[in-house]
Amino acid sequence: MKPEPTREGDGRRPGPGRRGPEGRGRGDASGEEIDRTSPAIEVNDLTVAYREQPVLWDVDVAFRHGALTAIVGPNGAGKTTLIQTILGLVRPAAGRIRILGQPVREGRRSVAYVPQRGSVDWDFPTSVLDVVVMGTYGRLGWFRRPGRREREAALEALAKVGMEAFAERQIRQLSGGQQQRVFLARALVQEAPIYLMDEPFQGVDARTERAIVEVLSDLRARGDTVIAVHHALQTVPEYFDDVVLLNVRRIASGPVPQVFTEENLRTCYGGRVPFLHAVAGPPGAGSPAPGAGSPVPGPGSSASSSGAAPSPRPGASARPADGSA
Amino acid sequence: MTAMEFEVQLLAVVVAVACALPGCFLVLRRMALLSDAISHSILLGIVLAFFWVQDLASPVLIVAAAATGVLTVALVEALHATRRVKEDAAIALVFPALFSIAVLLIARHAGDVHLDVDAVLLGEIAFAPLRRFEWNGVDLGPRSLWVMGIILLLNAAFLALVYKELKLSTFDAGLAAALGFSPVLLQYAFMSVVSVTAVGAFDAVGSILVVALMIAPPAAARLLTHRLPLLLLLSALIAAASALLGFHVALRLDASIAGCMAVATGVLFFLALLLAPERGALARILLRHRQRLEFAGLMLTIHLLNHEGTPRASEENRLGHLPEHLRWSRDFALRVARHVEREGLVIQGPGDRLELTPLGREAARHLMVR
CATH class of the missing domain: 1.10.3470.10 (ABC transporter involved in vitamin B12 uptake, BtuC)
Incomplete structure (x- = not known):
């Protein structure tokens, strides 16, 4: 099933520009609304290589609307690359990405991005509020300056992450967790229906972790889609609905109870699974048997599906379970 | 011109x-x-x-x-x-x-x-x-x-x-x-x-x-x-x-x-x-100087608290004893003593006895439980 483009390609995010008191009203699917039966983001046959070194190899994955999805996998599995390719920051060698049915160039306007904290210079001469206001720049477009409305939206977002008292601080005075919350607030003011987060929980304090979890559940309650690279396997079942196991290839993806199994994790992490003891969910709980084949279309369309392709891990070419429906 | x-x-x-x-x-x-x-x-x-x-x-x-x-x-x-x-x-x-x-x-x-x-x-x-x-x-x-x-x-x-x-x-x-x-x-x-x-x-x-x-x-x-x-x-x-x-x-x-x-x-x-x-370099030097003095002052309050009320208190809690016990120079000990006095943590008793004020006792206890 191909998702139909829900809007004419004006590049703006779908839905009315601002949220009314009744929220985005996803129940009443008017013409302006997002088609929720198709995936929020659909990735087909995606291959990304840095200098002939494949980082992602023929990856198929569909991200459900309104779900919190974790992308997990060992170091070098291509998790950040997947996110950056969806955002158009990395050019794929092959494959197709659709964001709300649109190609990346238009679709990425519907995506708010929370990069890794370390990706920017926190010594940059600017204030917390100013960084959060940057989230509104996409709406403003070229040359238009942010005004009072943008600053108020930024203050509101800062309040949601418990950082309103820091609005006038210089960003270099923030702790790691506070930096993360500022980035989260900056994504919130983008008012996008999809959030891509690169390790939002990495090295944050307990207070920040709680704040992020709260924001995530708010976003889910609103029907927004969240996709986050995640490292702490033991919190996956608690925080997320869906999970994508990635290791250069997609190992498995789908709802956590079906996909987050010991066997899949072993395949993904090559036997050495951190925190395996903490992983709940018996294998095969209502999911197709491992190796039952993938309902995701694509293998035939790519010559490099198996055999000729170098397999990064033994058994990685098998796609055990796929719960994405 | x-x-x-x-x-x-x-x-x-x-x-x-x-x-x-x-x-x-x-x-x-x-x-x-x-x-x-x-x-x-x-x-x-x-x-x-x-x-x-x-x-x-x-x-x-x-x-x-x-x-x-x-x-x-x-x-x-x-x-x-x-x-x-x-x-x-x-x-x-x-x-x-x-x-x-x-x-x-x-x-x-x-x-x-x-x-x-x-x-x-x-x-x-x-x-x-x-x-x-x-x-x-x-x-x-x-x-x-x-x-x-x-x-x-x-x-x-x-x-x-x-x-x-x-x-x-x-x-x-x-x-x-x-x-x-x-x-x-x-x-x-x-x-x-x-x-x-x-x-x-x-x-x-x-x-x-x-x-x-x-x-x-x-x-x-x-x-x-x-x-x-x-x-x-x-x-x-x-x-x-x-x-x-x-x-x-x-x-x-x-x-x-x-x-x-x-x-x-x-x-x-x-x-x-x-x-x-x-x-600036000067500001950094001053800051380091002040931090050193502050840290030394807190060390002093802890030392005083430890020996307060013990038999050796009159011996230990003397300004003249500090160079020996805390390995400070006489000059630095004097500066620290003046600093904690200014901060209201310590008062000079008879002789060169140093005594904690209630505020100083509180500060030292707070540090100890942390």
Whole structure:
């Protein structure tokens, strides 16, 4: 099933520009609304290589609307690359990405991005509020300056992450967790229906972790889609609905109870699974048997599906379970 | 002050401010060295354009030079993109190549033109008023003042127009790209502005001193503020001050004006490095000093608390005992004692007995349970 483009390609995010008191009203699917039966983001046959070194190899994955999805996998599995390719920051060698049915160039306007904290210079001469206001720049477009409305939206977002008292601080005075919350607030003011987060929980304090979890559940309650690279396997079942196991290839993806199994994790992490003891969910709980084949279309369309392709891990070419429906 | 002196000073200030504004973003983007590369390689554009139009005053020279500047950036990035060399090495490979070709061309074919090496390196701001801009026989002032004035306005207009976009792409290029503000486009637009500025300033202060004017004032301002608008303003003020200071020193010493301006930017930067309220060397030393004293004071309260009420208290809790017990010099012990007394943590009892105040006892207990 191909998702139909829900809007004419004006590049703006779908839905009315601002949220009314009744929220985005996803129940009443008017013409302006997002088609929720198709995936929020659909990735087909995606291959990304840095200098002939494949980082992602023929990856198929569909991200459900309104779900919190974790992308997990060992170091070098291509998790950040997947996110950056969806955002158009990395050019794929092959494959197709659709964001709300649109190609990346238009679709990425519907995506708010929370990069890794370390990706920017926190010594940059600017204030917390100013960084959060940057989230509104996409709406403003070229040359238009942010005004009072943008600053108020930024203050509101800062309040949601418990950082309103820091609005006038210089960003270099923030702790790691506070930096993360500022980035989260900056994504919130983008008012996008999809959030891509690169390790939002990495090295944050307990207070920040709680704040992020709260924001995530708010976003889910609103029907927004969240996709986050995640490292702490033991919190996956608690925080997320869906999970994508990635290791250069997609190992498995789908709802956590079906996909987050010991066997899949072993395949993904090559036997050495951190925190395996903490992983709940018996294998095969209502999911197709491992190796039952993938309902995701694509293998035939790519010559490099198996055999000729170098397999990064033994058994990685098998796609055990796929719960994405 | 003669009219000519006034014109030279005005020109010096305009050049300095025009350089400092884009210089702020060069410093923030960690591209300071690229200004050095551009200011050298533009010479090739100037020489080639001169051979073509045979006129040093032609605006074609500025356009060609700016194009060489942008070419430099493109070559550096292309070389860097191969990942065989690091960015600094790429810069060091590109601009000497372009610059040396230009120098060779001058030596071979332009020996009789005044495109000599002295002029290239140091410029000739003192003679700038001699070349007038006349229109219908009316003298409208020095030509380079007009050129640099226009460049200054262009720079200010450019920064005002894309301030938000430039700030975003400097701070977080990833988000800029994701939001649809092409960092590549901004980069080249910005580097064009830098190149045009370098060409204009080149005429007045020479190719090497352009770098000093572009980098030193923003680097000094960076030590003084953490706000971007203020950074731009302070850079402009420091640049203007350097220009005036340099001019007057040069007049006293009968030395090169451009050279003295560059020295002045260095001196002002050094002063900022020394005296900046938060990041300056002096402030850091004072801070470390105070922290050391504070830490020692807390150590003292803990020591006093430990021995308070014990039989040996009268022995241990004496000022004279501290050098032995805490291995402080007599002098330092005295300073610490004075510090904790000022803070109200300790009072001097009879003899040189030290006694905790309730506040000091509280502070020491608080530290112990942590």
